[in-house]
Amino acid sequence: MEEYQYSDKELQNEKHLSVLNVPIEIPVAEIENQLNQKLKGLIYEDNSYEDDGNDNLKAKVWKINPIKMVALESSFLFEVPLKIWVSAGYKISPLGMTMSGYKDTEFSIKIRLISKIAFTPDWKVKSETYVDSYDWITEPSVKVAGINIPIKSMVSRMLNKNFEKITDAIDEQVAENIELKSNVEVAWNLAHQPVMLAKEFDTWLVIKPTGIVMTPLLAKNGVLKSVIGINGYTQTITSAVKPSVPVSPKLPDLKIVENVSDNFRVSLISLVSYEEAGRQATNRFKGEKFSFLGGKYSVQVTSVEMYGQNEKLVIKAGLSGSMNGFIFLKGVPHYDPTTQQLSLKGLDYDLDTRNSILKTANWLLQGQFARMMEKKMVFPVGEQIGDAKKTIQTALANYKVVDGVVVKGTLTDIIPDKVYLTPKHIYSVVFAQGKVNLRVEGLRSF
Numbered sequence: 508m509e510e511y512q513y514s515d516k517e518l519q520n521e522k523h524l525s526v527l528n529v530p531i532e533i534p535v536a537e538i539e540n541q542l543n544q545k546l547k548g549l550i551y552e553d554n555s556y557e558d559d560g561n562d563n564l565k566a567k568v569w570k571i572n573p574i575k576m577v578a579l580e581s582s583f584l585f586e587v588p589l590k591i592w593v594s595a596g597y598k599i600s601p602l603g604m605t606m607s608g609y610k611d612t613e614f615s616i617k618i619r620l621i622s623k624i625a626f627t628p629d630w631k632v633k634s635e636t637y638v639d640s641y642d643w644i645t646e647p648s649v650k651v652a653g654i655n656i657p658i659k660s661m662v663s664r665m666l667n668k669n670f671e672k673i674t675d676a677i678d679e680q681v682a683e684n685i686e687l688k689s690n691v692e693v694a695w696n697l698a699h700q701p702v703m704l705a706k707e708f709d710t711w712l713v714i715k716p717t718g719i720v721m722t723p724l725l726a727k728n729g730v731l732k733s734v735i736g737i738n739g740y741t742q743t744i745t746s747a748v749k750p751s752v753p754v755s756p757k758l759p760d761l762k763i764v765e766n767v768s769d770n771f772r773v774s775l776i777s778l779v780s781y782e783e784a785g786r787q788a789t790n791r792f793k794g795e796k797f798s799f800l801g802g803k804y805s806v807q808v809t810s811v812e813m814y815g816q817n818e819k820l821v822i823k824a825g826l827s828g829s830m831n832g833f834i835f836l837k838g839v840p841h842y843d844p845t846t847q848q849l850s851l852k853g854l855d856y857d858l859d860t861r862n863s864i865l866k867t868a869n870w871l872l873q874g875q876f877a878r879m880m881e882k883k884m885v886f887p888v889g890e891q892i893g894d895a896k897k898t899i900q901t902a903l904a905n906y907k908v909v910d911g912v913v914v915k916g917t918l919t920d921i922i923p924d925k926v927y928l929t930p931k932h933i934y935s936v937v938f939a940q941g942k943v944n945l946r947v948e949g950l951r952s953f
Contacts (some may be wrong), residue, residue, distance in 0.1 A: 510817050513927045513934075525771045527714060528944045529694045529735040529920060533685065535726060539576040541684040542677070546570055550589075551672050553665075564665050565594040568673070571615065578726030583622040585636075585677065590615050593647055615644035616666070624724060628760040630688035634681040636674035641666070685724070691735060692758050694945050695719065697739050701750045702914060705898040711750055712773060712899070713742045720764045736767035737945070743774055743899075771916065771943040772901060774924070777891035778932040779849070781813045784886055785875060788813075788822075791883050796828070799870045804829040806871075808880075813863055815928030818850060822880070828866045835860045836877060838884070840926035842935040847889025849926065849935050856879035888935050896921065896939050916943030 521617035551568040572588040594611045622636040647662045695716065702712040716739035724733045744750050792808035799805065809826035822836040838851035855877050856864065864871050896918055918941035927934040 508813070512817055513929050514626075525714070525738040525739060525741045525773070525943075526768045527698055527716075527739065527771065528767060528769055528942065529691070529737060530944055530946065531687070531724070531733040531735060533730075533731040535576060535578045535729050535731060538681070538684050538731075539574065542576065542680050543573045545680050545683070546574065546676060550676055551669065553669070564661060566665060566669070566890075567592045567789065568669075569798070578729070578731060580725050581624060581723055583620075583624065583636075583681070584639075585620040585622065587618045587673070588615065589618060591647075591666075593665070612647045613645075614647040614662075617642045617644055618673070618675060622674075622677060622681060623949070624681065624685070626687070626721070626761055626763065627722070628709070628762070630758070630761050632682040632685045632687075634678040636677045636681075638670045638674065675895065685731075690757065691719070694735070695737065695758050698712070698739065698945060699752050701744070701900065703749075704743065704902045705895075709747050710898070711744045711746055712902075713744050713750055713752070715740045715742070718762070719759050720762045720767055722767055723763060734767045736764075741771070741773050741885055743776070769942045770940065772938045772940050773918070775892050775895040775899070775937050775939050777849075777888035777895070777935045778887065780888055780932055781815075784933060785811045785813050787886060788884060797876055797879065799829075799873060799876075804868075804870050806876075813933075814935075815930070818928070820928060820933070821857070822851075822884070826881070830871065834864070834871075836880060838881060840928065840933060842888070842923050842926050842937070844921065844923045844937070845886065847892065849886040849888050849933065851881050851884045854878075854884065862893065886933075892935070892937055899939065913946045914943065915946060917941045919940065 517768035522933045523674070544908045547570065549567060549569050551566075553564065553566045555565065561878045569590045570587065571590045575586040577584045590613065592611065592613050594609050618641040620636050622634050625633045627633050647659055698714050698716050704710045704712050714737075716737050718738045718740065720736045722734050724731050788811035789808070791813065794807075796805050796807050806826045806828040808824050809827050812823040814821050814823075816837065818839060819837045822838070824834050824836065826832060826834060835857045836854050837857050841850050841852045842848075843850060856872075861872070900916075900918050903914060903918070905913060905915055907913050918939040920940040922938040922940055924936040924938055927936060
């Protein structure tokens, strides 16, 4: 009796957990250029003598030369040259005479900043910048009636109090120039779109993303690098029209991980119908005679039919000669990755056939007829699997999804899964495993 655990549709829609990698590469020089374009001229001013606890100072700060930037792992090091104008209140009493008023001075410093960057779960850049040190290029000085007014310490206190305004400006610009969310949303939405693998076979690759992870953003050789991993299930679907996909859900929260797997899997399917397998087997036995007990008995296989019974393949073999009629054998179908052939393991008579032979032709049990049948039940499927791999590899080599977005991948290993029996076909399923990247121009990932 025919019994099946799988349908053709189930196998064609089988899903495999995979990771689609989205590499990120952002040149540090590009961020440096953006910062210098955004931070120009006057970047801070204090127009009151009375604020900051009546500090008796007014100040203006300009950037006078380009900011220099170096990235080391997850930190940025900035060197910022500044010109500072200060108007300082003074009060002196030389020779018993009190003199007071305001004097202006200009000086320059070179400030060194360190910025630590990270990402929040809602894809925002979190930058924390602090002052590491600074050097005086020219020092502030004020003279009144030939007397030097000591304002360097006052200016230092003013600088220390107001460095936060400079670091806040740096943080704001870093956040604006490492904006990932919009570009990652493009990748996330495009990952939901089916990819045509083989037009002649109407074969599509469909990915159903389930989540997204990202490695820390680290600098190496002047480039900030990270990898985003879009986790999901891959399917190879046969359809004359582009498979419909649901509306892409919103971008999930970001999860930072140390490493992103690059394991991408897609199933390669070879199939043979029961009719074709039976025809091949019948031709293989054609004209061959099997002898038993020293030639006293002999039979020929005149026909072979096949069908499934759960995990086993049933062979209905027609015999003529010393025995005329049909016998039934069962075996477990198996794919051998070395020979790339579909074969049977443990082929033996079913219970009803064995009981019947015991009564009428027990000599058939004395020989190796079942073993000889097993050796003949071999079907080459490697060409189908090889062609499928080649077709998918060609499609993934440089697949342009839309302008600025390219899928690039390689398939390396072939990993056997198992043989499945459906009402119409014998399926040999293997996994093609490799790496697939989704390259988005906005993420500078070329």
